[in-house]
């Protein structure tokens with residue numbers, strides 16, 4: 001782990017606050033791709049490149065959207081090595097990794113420095129690069145997810161949307177509701193450096209999981225009958241929960257398999273066509289257990305748990321179409 005300070009690489013970790021709480025840095029590249037040219041980054045096939053890590057839950061939202069919406073031909077990707085050591089994210093030729101075709105970079109930080117030679121901040125994935133303007137458009141996953149869904153709509157090869165008109169407010173509200181206690185909550189638990197900070201995060205996390213388990217007792221997906229962006233946001237945390245967050249981040253009041261509805265919901269989403277092949281549990285486990293020596297000093301990667309993701313689920317009882325058609 002490291003970060004850039006005034007364009008110079010340092011091996012600085014996240015600093016907790018005085019109460020031992022994890023503080024997430026704000027993403028700094030916040031431009032937008034737009035359907036037309038209003039942003040100066042128009043949605044054009046072949047123009048953008050997405051730098052990703054299979055390990056990362058934030059990236060995973062964007063990879064799932066790219067796959068489900070059929071944007072693979074329009075937006076190219078590079079995949080970094082799952083191990084993030086003192087040099088940060090690196091490009092290698094290991095299984096599942098895809099080197100940088102634009103600059104042949106060794107490290108992701110080079111991409112940040114090309115966009116801003118004086119950059120100060122963390123070097124995170126996902127990153128959307130604009131080949132034409134030679135810069136980073138955005139490194140914030142929630143905004144990238146929306147861009148892929150809405151702004152790139154003309155390039156989709158599947159006639160669906162993950163942000164259907166009648167559900168839009170609900171989708172945004174749900175993404176807001178799950179972010180702090182769940183998506184960020186697992187990190188607040190795992191990177192806490194004081195007992196009280198850890199306990200607070202874990203209690204909030206499980207209260208939220210209990211709540212959504214109840215919601216999913218009544219409906220197939222978070223916002224109703226169809227898969228939306230909110231489901232992608234929850235799915236990527238749930239997928240990592242039992243293999244990583246339960247042990248490595250000490251989120252261990254319960255496992256997802258112990259929840260009657262969340263567990264079926266996780267399997268339902270995992271078994272959607274095209275999803276399982278975008279879930280690299282080998283990269284996920286290697287990344288977390290080996291890249292955080294302050295949490296796991298031996299860097300031993302556990303063998304388990306035995307996956308139940310392929311097992312049958314009963315979510316089909318809700319019936320209906322899985323995706324909303326594009327309007």
Ligand SMILES: N[C@@H](CCC(=O)N[C@@H](CS)C(=O)NCC(=O)O)C(=O)O
Nearest residue numbers: 027056058122123124125139140141
């Ligand atoms: N706000 C960002 C967070 C992305 C993020 O934290 N990515 C992690 C991987 S899971 C990362 O690249 N961390 C590297 C670091 O912090 O040094 C987003 O949602 O896009």
